[in-house]
Amino acid sequence: MKKGINWKKVLACVLVCVLTMALAAGCSPKKTEKPKKPEQNEEEVISEGETGENPAEDMTEMPAPPAEGEMSETEVDALGNPINDDGYYYDEDGNLVSDEDMMNVDEDGNPISEEDMFYSEGGDDGWESVEYGDKEAFAEAVKTGYEEVTELPFEPTGTLYYLYANGVYETQYESNTDFLTFCKGSTEDQVSRITVEYDHENTVSINDADVRIQSNKNVVYIALWNKGDYWYSIYCDRGCTEDEMVKMVSSVK
Numbered sequence: 001m002k003k004g005i006n007w008k009k010v011l012a013c014v015l016v017c018v019l020t021m022a023l024a025a026g027c028s029p030k031k032t033e034k035p036k037k038p039e040q041n042e043e044e045v046i047s048e049g050e051t052g053e054n055p056a057e058d059m060t061e062m063p064a065p066p067a068e069g070e071m072s073e074t075e076v077d078a079l080g081n082p083i084n085d086d087g088y089y090y091d092e093d094g095n096l097v098s099d100e101d102m103m104n105v106d107e108d109g110n111p112i113s114e115e116d117m118f119y120s121e122g123g124d125d126g127w128e129s130v131e132y133g134d135k136e137a138f139a140e141a142v143k144t145g146y147e148e149v150t151e152l153p154f155e156p157t158g159t160l161y162y163l164y165a166n167g168v169y170e171t172q173y174e175s176n177t178d179f180l181t182f183c184k185g186s187t188e189d190q191v192s193r194i195t196v197e198y199d200h201e202n203t204v205s206i207n208d209a210d211v212r213i214q215s216n217k218n219v220v221y222i223a224l225w226n227k228g229d230y231w232y233s234i235y236c237d238r239g240c241t242e243d244e245m246v247k248m249v250s251s252v253k
Helices: 007-027 135-141 242-250
Strands: 129-132 158-164 169-174 179-185 200-206 209-216 219-227 230-240
Touching: 129 135, 135 158, 200 242, 209 242, 219 242, 230 242
Parallel strands: none
Antiparallel strands: 129 158, 158 169, 169 179, 179 230, 200 209, 209 219, 219 230
């Protein structure tokens, strides 16, 4: 007798296969794909926060160029005029001014009369002075008559002229190594402000005047004399011989 198909067994086998396949699919590990690293753009600008540097701090602002003719005033002369580092005079706009332009003017650039010239620096002790760099202007301002030493024992490289409020005037001759002062005033005290220690004084008659020549260790430093209403003195900083001093006194005119 031919046996029929056992459908129950067939169905059970199918179910077992399906369950086996399902279990196999559910238990197998899942394949995960690693995230791709983002590519960095080489031209990307690094932000200020990432570097920790502030570009603005590294930048130094260039100073604006000075205005044309601008200069820095370092000091002023006796009349209040600015003197630059190089020793030349400049006005308030930085323009170079000659010595001639600066003479006989006050601190505002206004002309000073001869009467006011004596007191241009103020004060009341009589020794306020006005410095002249020009011989002719100085000679015109001296009311007592201008005199000078015409024979010097050295060649001066510069000469300065000072006129004081009390009427005394002084001429200073100087070189790189020598300094000599000629002074004229109304009294002996006025012209003998410079003193040196001396061990010998010799009186010599020169041009009808008794000249006292003071020396120390045979080196002459000072000559003092009176003629008419005025007193005179010559002071030689480095000293000289008596013959040189006599020659200088004789040359005063």
